[in-house]
Amino acid sequence: MSGFNVVQPGLLTLIQDAGRFGYHGIGLTTGGPLDREAFFWANRLCENALEATALEVSFGGLVLEAQVDTRIAVTGAQMPLKIAGQEAAAWETHAVKAGDKIELGFATAGSRAYLAVAGGFNVAAQFGSTATVTREGIGGLAGEKIQQGDQLLCAASGSEPRWQVPVAARPNYGKFAELRVILGYQQASFDSVQQALFFSSEYTLSDRADRMGFRLEGQPVKSTLDGILSEGICHGAIQIPADGQPIVLLNDRQTIGGYPKIGSVIARDTARLAQLMPGAKVMFTQISMEEAHNINCLETRRFMTTELVALH
Structure with a gap:
């Protein structure tokens, strides 16, 4: 089986599937794509299972050389795409031939793009997943980010069919995000004044942001707790350390932690947060658990019922 040769790995390109679940008990985190919707669209364009193994390209700079005839799709952040030297559109399926170079430039809006191939990349799973978590040295190719000279294996595929995501269904990546939060964990340790400050203040995304979590800068908030026993941490948990500056924990977060958490x-x-660049602004809005369930159900239905446009 052949596939793609990595000519230039980009700033941070990782092999990801939908994530590693059920292993927090032995200290393994979830991994998986930071922007699941863009990841799912890329796989859907290639007629893959939604969880099929693809590439997460952070910030851009990736160059691959095809060694097989197949189809690819790129979704997510706006990164100039060229195939065999010709400009190509994102959010649609493209046929590539052996010898073609696939080039992704640097992001102009958003920060993470997803490159899927028909049939998915052929990578051995570890603990039920191919998701790369470099901190744990697990998943992907030897638990590392993609390197120059790596071989990304996949099966050959025909050049048809080709699809396009309707423009109305594509997200807009800007420099601001309103983040909806469910109170929880140690919410009672943040009094009404501290909660009001938190939900009325604008925060700036710092340059201390990675797949473990995004640190924000702005109005400090204080908990009445000096510390807590370490406990399990969910995706999206908002830690408030001693300096009062929120940290939103993401896919590669530690499985347990001891800072107070105002919610998730x-x-x-x-x-949306993961697509922001340092310097972007965010605000938080409180919602209920029931509202969160409704949002998730409605967005899932919208994704599943949106019809792709056939290209000829």
Whole structure:
């Protein structure tokens, strides 16, 4: 089986599937795509299972050389795409031939793009998943980010069919996000004044942001707790350390932690957060658990019922 040769790995390109679930008990985190919706669209364009293994390209700079005839799709952040030297559109399926170079430039809006191939990349799973978590040295190719000279294996595929995501269904990536939050964990340790400050203040995304979590800068908030026993941490949990500056925990977060947490950002919005660049602004809005369930159900239905446009 052949596939793609990595000519230039980009700033941070990782092999990801939908994530590693059920292993927090032995200290393994979830991994998986930071923007699940864009990841799912890329696989859907290639007629893959939604959880099929693809590439998460952070910030851009990736160059691959095809060694097989197949189809690819790129979704997510706006990164100039060229195939065999010709400009190509994102959010649609493209046929590539052996010898073609696939080039992704640097992001102009958003920060993470997803490159899927028909049939998915052929990578051995570890603990039920191919998701790369570099901190744990697990998943992907030897638990590392993609390197120059790596071989990304996949099966050959015909050049048809080709699809396009309707423009109305594509997200807009800007420099601001409103993040919806469910109160929880140690919410009672943040009095009404501290909660009011938190939900009325604008925060700036710092440059201390990675797949573990995004640190924000702005109005500090204080908990009455000096510390807590370490406990399990969910995706999107908002830690408030001693300096009062929120940290939103993401896919590669530690499985347990001991900072007070005012609540959790819903998964639909951590994807929006993950597409922001340092310097972007965010605000938080409180919602109920019931509202969060409704948002998730409605967005899932919208995704599943949106029809792709056939290209000829």
